[in-house]
Amino acid sequence: MAKPLRAPDIIELRAFCLAADLGGIGRAAVALRTSQPAVSKRLRSLEAIAGAKLLERSSAGVKLTAAGRRLYPEARRLLDQADAITDLLGTLGATKETLRIAVSHTVGEYHLAPELVAYQTRPGIQRPLELTAANSQAVRRMVVDGRAEIGIVANRLPDDPEDHLEELELLDDEIVLAVPEAHPWHRRETIGRDEFLRTPLIVRDPGAHGRRLVDAVLASFRERLATPRLEVGSSAAAKREALELGTPILLSALALDERLDRLYRRPIEGLRFRRRFLVVCRSSSELRASERDLIEFLRRRRLNVVPSAQPAAEG
Numbered sequence: 001m002a003k004p005l006r007a008p009d010i011i012e013l014r015a016f017c018l019a020a021d022l023g024g025i026g027r028a029a030v031a032l033r034t035s036q037p038a039v040s041k042r043l044r045s046l047e048a049i050a051g052a053k054l055l056e057r058s059s060a061g062v063k064l065t066a067a068g069r070r071l072y073p074e075a076r077r078l079l080d081q082a083d084a085i086t087d088l089l090g091t092l093g094a095t096k097e098t099l100r101i102a103v104s105h106t107v108g109e110y111h112l113a114p115e116l117v118a119y120q121t122r123p124g125i126q127r128p129l130e131l132t133a134a135n136s137q138a139v140r141r142m143v144v145d146g147r148a149e150i151g152i153v154a155n156r157l158p159d160d161p162e163d164h165l166e167e168l169e170l171l172d173d174e175i176v177l178a179v180p181e182a183h184p185w186h187r188r189e190t191i192g193r194d195e196f197l198r199t200p201l202i203v204r205d206p207g208a209h210g211r212r213l214v215d216a217v218l219a220s221f222r223e224r225l226a227t228p229r230l231e232v233g234s235s236a237a238a239k240r241e242a243l244e245l246g247t248p249i250l251l252s253a254l255a256l257d258e259r260l261d262r263l264y265r266r267p268i269e270g271l272r273f274r275r276r277f278l279v280v281c282r283s284s285s286e287l288r289a290s291e292r293d294l295i296e297f298l299r300r301r302r303l304n305v306v307p308s309a310q311p312a313a314e315g
Helices: 010-022 023-030 036-050 064-094 105-120 136-143 194-199 209-220 233-243 289-302
Strands: 055-058 060-065 097-104 130-135 148-153 166-180 201-203 230-231 249-254 263-265 275-282
Touching: 010 023, 010 036, 010 055, 010 060, 010 064, 010 233, 023 036, 023 060, 060 064, 060 233, 064 130, 064 136, 064 230, 097 105, 097 136, 097 289, 105 130, 105 148, 105 166, 105 233, 105 289, 130 136, 136 148, 136 275, 148 209, 148 289, 166 233, 166 289, 201 209, 201 233, 209 249, 209 275, 230 233, 233 249, 233 263, 275 289
Parallel strands: 097 130, 097 148, 201 230, 201 249
Antiparallel strands: 055 060, 148 275, 166 249, 166 263, 166 275
């Protein structure tokens, strides 16, 4: 296998992932605070290194090609690590104390922002917050390594290593099946289990907690998903591709708004993929008052106790 002429720049990979996530080069340019021609140039450079077209461009926006779908999960993992390193470097010489919070992508994108705004507008809140988003496994490592005081993660799965972090329940969630109007399942009230298992779906990348949860629950029944029609690196990309391809998706219930997304939840006979989001820290006894205050604020607003925090299936 021939090596590329040079390694890609982080900024080229970031432009690629943002264009894929947001569905357009112009939107990526806005997010990067640069011009559309500058983003286009970075994408052309990346495609030249790859020797393949990574994004299919049209008047409706952009979508990943087959080569782009292979690159996206690896690029996203590298960007997450680069962001973690940037955050660490920013703290090495810092003189102003910051409360560092690491959160899973789903919670960061669909849940946490309004909660933090509400928290920081309270009287007497002065300590600045620093927020980093990554997958749940990476968040746990950040807390273990002392790169974040508080983490918000999905519950551990059976094959996850023990890291001895202290856990506090925060928020219920579930991985659900969502169906576009263009698919025949939209006219169904319930989807049969066997039909669900043999149908290629749009799913998250294999490293995402929701995908690993689904695989773990199905493995407990000695079953597994059909080969996916598409694997994507974010819920936003999954929803966009579902509408584009008219294909059902599996995604977090927190990420689904039927009215806005035009995707509709359908139960699966005998299967549910429940999970919990947790606040994690190395030791609650070592937390400062401001850190305990933030945790209790979030838990008071969102805690909804259910009997178990383990992956659940019904059959």
